[in-house]
Amino acid sequence: MADGERRRDPALSVEYNYGSGDTNPGDGRHGSFDDLYPAGFNRFGMADAFAWINIHNAMAVGEWTLSRKWQVAGGYRSTWVAHRADALYFDSVSYLCVNPGARSSHVGQEVFVGGNWRLPGEFRLGFGYSHFRRGAYLKSVPGVRGMSTPFVSLETRF
Numbered sequence: 001m002a003d004g005e006r007r008r009d010p011a012l013s014v015e016y017n018y019g020s021g022d023t024n025p026g027d028g029r030h031g032s033f034d035d036l037y038p039a040g041f042n043r044f045g046m047a048d049a050f051a052w053i054n055i056h057n058a059m060a061v062g063e064w065t066l067s068r069k070w071q072v073a074g075g076y077r078s079t080w081v082a083h084r085a086d087a088l089y090f091d092s093v094s095y096l097c098v099n100p101g102a103r104s105s106h107v108g109q110e111v112f113v114g115g116n117w118r119l120p121g122e123f124r125l126g127f128g129y130s131h132f133r134r135g136a137y138l139k140s141v142p143g144v145r146g147m148s149t150p151f152v153s154l155e156t157r158f
Helices: none
Strands: 011-019 055-065 070-081 087-089 095-098 106-118 123-134 147-156
Touching: none
Parallel strands: none
Antiparallel strands: 011 055, 055 070, 070 106, 087 095, 106 123, 123 147
């Protein structure tokens, strides 16, 4: 491949994340993973609605470079709580719910589509849409629904 040329083949990546939960939250010892810097959004535009505490998360992403200026991506993510006795966290101190009686630990699944457009200089404009559908763990919690998130981002390198 000559300098300046970009590969246009599709690329597939898979990812698995595990943040331990507390097996016995009432024993006075904190056993959950400490999520010091929770991210609210990952680089593919998926909404990270939950902190990486007490969680199993699997993801697959496909990326295609269409030209020097255009890249598109799509992906799928599925999330489970690690221990039903512990909470489903937003960040290191607040949580959405504790549901120890849930029949399933499946929190939900998310799909997304998005793209990047390379602007002049060292800028990229990102855009897309993601939709989270709640799983059985959340379906039994009153008031909790799925969510959809359109997004736009601007990235630069310096």
